[in-house]
Amino acid sequence: MGPNLFTNYYETASMILFAIGFTTLFLQPNIIKKIIGFNIMDTAIYLFLGAKGYIAGGLAPIIVNGVTDPSVYINPIPSGLVLTGIVVSVSVTAVSLALAQRLYKRYNTLNIDEILLQVEKERA
Amino acid sequence: MPFVANFPFACILITMVCGIVSSVLKSKNAYRLNIFAASVCFALSLMLLLFMINEPTSITYMMGHYPAPWGNEIRFGPLEALLATIFCFIMLSSLIAGRKDAFIDIKESKINTFCLMMNLLLSSILALIYTNDLFTAYVFIEINTLSACALVMAKGNGRSISSAFRYLIMSLLGSGLFLLSIILLYSVTGHLLMPNIYESVQILIATNEYMVPLTVIIGFAVTGIAVKSALFPFHTWLSFAYESSTCAASSILSGIVSKAYIILLIKIFYRVIGFENIVALKINNVLFVLGAIAMIAGSISAIKETKIKRIVAQSSVSQIGYIFVAMGLGTQAGMIAAVLHMIVHALTKSMLFSASCGLIAASDQKKKLKNLKGAAYRNPIAGIGFVIGALSMIGIPFFAGFASKYYIATASISSPEKMGVLLALIAVSTVLNAIYYVKVISVIYNKKDSDTKRVSSGNMYILGMTMFIVANLSLGIFYQPIVDIITIGLQLF
Numbered sequence: 001m002g003p004n005l006f007t008n009y010y011e012t013a014s015m016i017l018f019a020i021g022f023t024t025l026f027l028q029p030n031i032i033k034k035i036i037g038f039n040i041m042d043t044a045i046y047l048f049l050g051a052k053g054y055i056a057g058g059l060a061p062i063i064v065n066g067v068t069d070p071s072v073y074i075n076p077i078p079s080g081l082v083l084t085g086i087v088v089s090v091s092v093t094a095v096s097l098a099l100a101q102r103l104y105k106r107y108n109t110l111n112i113d114e115i116l117l118q119v120e121k122e123r124a
Numbered sequence: 125m126p127f128v129a130n131f132p133f134a135c136i137l138i139t140m141v142c143g144i145v146s147s148v149l150k151s152k153n154a155y156r157l158n159i160f161a162a163s164v165c166f167a168l169s170l171m172l173l174l175f176m177i178n179e180p181t182s183i184t185y186m187m188g189h190y191p192a193p194w195g196n197e198i199r200f201g202p203l204e205a206l207l208a209t210i211f212c213f214i215m216l217s218s219l220i221a222g223r224k225d226a227f228i229d230i231k232e233s234k235i236n237t238f239c240l241m242m243n244l245l246l247s248s249i250l251a252l253i254y255t256n257d258l259f260t261a262y263v264f265i266e267i268n269t270l271s272a273c274a275l276v277m278a279k280g281n282g283r284s285i286s287s288a289f290r291y292l293i294m295s296l297l298g299s300g301l302f303l304l305s306i307i308l309l310y311s312v313t314g315h316l317l318m319p320n321i322y323e324s325v326q327i328l329i330a331t332n333e334y335m336v337p338l339t340v341i342i343g344f345a346v347t348g349i350a351v352k353s354a355l356f357p358f359h360t361w362l363s364f365a366y367e368s369s370t371c372a373a374s375s376i377l378s379g380i381v382s383k384a385y386i387i388l389l390i391k392i393f394y395r396v397i398g399f400e401n402i403v404a405l406k407i408n409n410v411l412f413v414l415g416a417i418a419m420i421a422g423s424i425s426a427i428k429e430t431k432i433k434r435i436v437a438q439s440s441v442s443q444i445g446y447i448f449v450a451m452g453l454g455t456q457a458g459m460i461a462a463v464l465h466m467i468v469h470a471l472t473k474s475m476l477f478s479a480s481c482g483l484i485a486a487s488d489q490k491k492k493l494k495n496l497k498g499a500a501y502r503n504p505i506a507g508i509g510f511v512i513g514a515l516s517m518i519g520i521p522f523f524a525g526f527a528s529k530y531y532i533a534t535a536s537i538s539s540p541e542k543m544g545v546l547l548a549l550i551a552v553s554t555v556l557n558a559i560y561y562v563k564v565i566s567v568i569y570n571k572k573d574s575d576t577k578r579v580s581s582g583n584m585y586i587l588g589m590t591m592f593i594v595a596n597l598s599l600g601i602f603y604q605p606i607v608d609i610i611t612i613g614l615q616l617f
Contacts, residue, residue: 018304026297034293041300045307052311081259081310085303088266092296095270099277099289106282112289119286 010051017044031100031110035093042089046082053078128175129183131168132200132254135208136247138164143243151235155226158239159219162246166212173205177609182616184256192317199256199318203463203613206606207387208253210467211380213595214474215246218379221478221588222372224581225485229279229370238278244271245376249384258306258396259316261388265302265352269295272381275373276365287364294361298351305344309396312337318395329401338397342407345392353385355411355448356418359441363429366437367491371481374433378440379474383466386447390459393451394617403454412452412542416549418445423556427563431491432480435560436473439517442553443469449549450532453542456614457535463610464603465528468516471599472524475592476513482506482589483568486579493567498574503581505589507568512596514561519554524596527603529554 005012017040024037058074100110107115142161146154182201189195200208219242230238248268255261269292277288310316312334313324328334351358366374393399402408422442429435447469450462486503487496500507516525529550536546599606 018300022297022300025293025300031289038296038300042303045300045303048311049307052307077316078310081307084259084263088263091270092266092292095273096289096292096296099273099285099292102277102285103282103289106285115286119283122282 008051011048014044014048014051017041017047020044029111029113031096031103031112034112035096035100038096039089039093042085046085049078049082049085125183125185126175128172129185131172132198132204132208132250133185133187135165135168135212136250136254138168139243139247139250143240143247146239146243147236149236149239151227151232154236154239155219155223158242159216161243162212162216162219165246165250166209166216169205169208169212172200173202173209173609176202176205180612180616193315193320196260197256197317198251198254200254201613201616202609203617204253206609206613207383207467208250210470211249211253211383212246213591214379214470215242215376217588217591217595218372218375218474218478219588221585221592222370222375222481223584223588225371225481228485231280234278234280238275241271241274241278242372242376245275245381249380252384252388256318256395257316258309258318258321261391262299262303262306265299265385265388268381268384269299269352272377275377276369278373279368279370281368283364284368287361287368290361291365294358295352298348298358300348301344301351302348305341305348308337308341308344312341318391321396322398325397325401329398339405342392342397342402342405346389346407346411349385349389349392350411350414350448353382353389354441354444356414356421356441356445359418359422359444362441363425363434363437366440366477367431367433371478374437374481375474375477378437378477379470382440382444383470386444386462386466390451390463391617394614399454399459408452408454410452411448412454415445415448415450415452416545418442419449419549419553420445420556423553423560426560427556429560430493432483432493432496432564433477433491435493435564436476436480439476439557439560440469440473442557443473443517446529446532446553449546450535453535453539453546455535455538457538458532459614460607460610461528461531461535463614464531464607467606468524468528468599471592471596472513472516475509475589475596476517478585478589478592479506479509479513482581482585483510485581493564496564496568497570497572498568498576500568501571501574501576502579504578505586505593506581509589509593510568511565512593514565516596516600518557518561522600524600524603527600527607531607 021037021041025034028034053075055074061073061076107118139161146157180202184199187196248264251264273288273292277285313321315321354362393402419442426435426438447462447465450458482503483499483506487499516523519525519529536543
């Protein structure tokens with residue numbers, strides 16, 4: 001198992017990044033840092049996909065000069081998935097930033113724990 | 125291919141188009157269009173269901189005329205048609221019953237956006253029910269998350285925005301794990317369509333290759349979906365999100381949003397990995413244990429709550445536990461019971477939320493239980509709805525909840541080593557359910573020093589509640605045909 005981690009270093013790096021992003025999203029009290037964590041998490045997956053789809057020496061999967069032999073190009077499906085994933089994560093980031101802005105305007109802090117405390121106070 | 129085979133895709137498309145159109149309409153027309161879209165989807169799904177009852181088949185519908193493995197597919201059989209019909213019905217009744225509340229809670233200028241989100245939510249749920257492609261499922265999970273978040277924050281006050289943010293964070297954690305599992309599965313098998321992955325996974329398991337990655341993949345997918353469907357211990361966001369949203373939104377969130385993810389999980393079990401492999405990897409035991417804890421923990425926290433909507437919300441945690449426990453039995457009978465309980469809980473819980481909103485509205489928008497004294501006299505139909513829902517959730521015979529609890533209990537015979545634990549759990553949990561529901565009923569029917577003058581709840585509310593009550597009562601009496609459809613549906617799944 002050990003040597004494989006070094007051979008597939010892209011995948012290893014992306015898993016480490018995923019873990020960093022996941023923990024940041026989960027544990028950071030700061031809302032903006034949470035959103036950054038989410039972006040790191042998703043980008044790690046795109047790195048993983050990009051690394052999986054790349055074939056050494058392959059060209060971008062766009063037919064130029066009528067070459068239709070698939071062995072010349074890299075695998076186009078992971079790239080397509082990355083594009084779809086980017087669209088998803090952009091919209092999620094936009095929504096969460098909008099929410100963060102609303103929360104900041106109302107409670108004057110970006111710390112989620114403090115916000116929840118203030119919400120509790122409002123309730124009481 | 126029969127003509128009805130076009131209906132599932134038509135439903136997804138209609139809701140999406142109606143959503144986009146409603147974003148430019150005036151508030152009242154937008155809401156009308158939303159109700160229209162839900163009723164059209166209900167009618168189309170019902171036609172599909174009737175067709176499926178006559179000749180049970182499993183139809184694979186090719187999208188964009190590209191055959192597999194290049195094109196995208198949706199696939200449906202009796203089970204999908206049944207679930208879509210019931211979910212569209214819940215959407216429709218919740219929208220009708222929650223209309224007055226929505227116009228009170230949400231700014232007039234934002235109603236059209238609210239309707240856009242409702243439509244997107246319905247379309248994503250239908251897509252999750254029908255899709256045969258894992259990456260499409262992921263995309264619709266995210267659409268579902270975003271629109272559900274928007275529904276939670278629709279009220280626009282501090283509490284609902286903070287609840288929406290909590291919900292968003294937990295959902296993102298869940299969908300991140302799910303995305304990772306899909307990508308790993310893709311890199312192991314090279315496919316994204318469920319039947320193709322299934323073939324590859326069977327080969328991998330037969331040759332005993334990639335067993336560790338495969339276990340990790342299933343673990344990620346199950347955890348991701350468990351977070352999103354609020355299985356214990358990932359349920360903390362649930363009570364806040366359900367409590368702080370408007371009436372229609374909380375009915376729909378509790379009734380169908382969390383169920384859509386469970387359906388996806390069942391799909392992964394049956395169509396992607398193979399149920400016998402899940403049992404061989406003992407994943408179902410994990411679900412059983414977590415579900416068992418949820419059954420008790422959810423009820424205990426419901427007893428401690430003082431607000432009616434939070435009581436109903438915490439009860440959801442325990443009911444989700446029931447569903448996962450039945451799935452965790454690892455047998456066909458258990459899965460049938462789980463799907464039946466899913467349907468029962470979807471119908472009952474959305475009715476309970478609509479009823480509690482009516483009770484709150486009849487008590488000057490006060491949510492604490494102590495302020496709801498005599499509320500059932502002020503709004504009789506909400507009172508009746510709450511009683512029927514509560515009796516069903518406790519599991520009194522002739523109500524829907526009894527049928528599903530009975531099926532879960534009998535399903536435990538198929539798994540002898542879990543039987544004792546499960547029967548004890550059902551007994552304890554039933555008593556706990558009874559404690560908090562009877563408490564609420566005794567408060568809302570308390571005539572002593574309370575105002576019992578009727579408060580008008582609006583014709584729409586009465587219509588919506590009547591639809592819920594009729595559906596629940598008929599499900600409680602005629603559950604056998606539903607069970608038959610589920611059984612056939614799971615065989616064709």
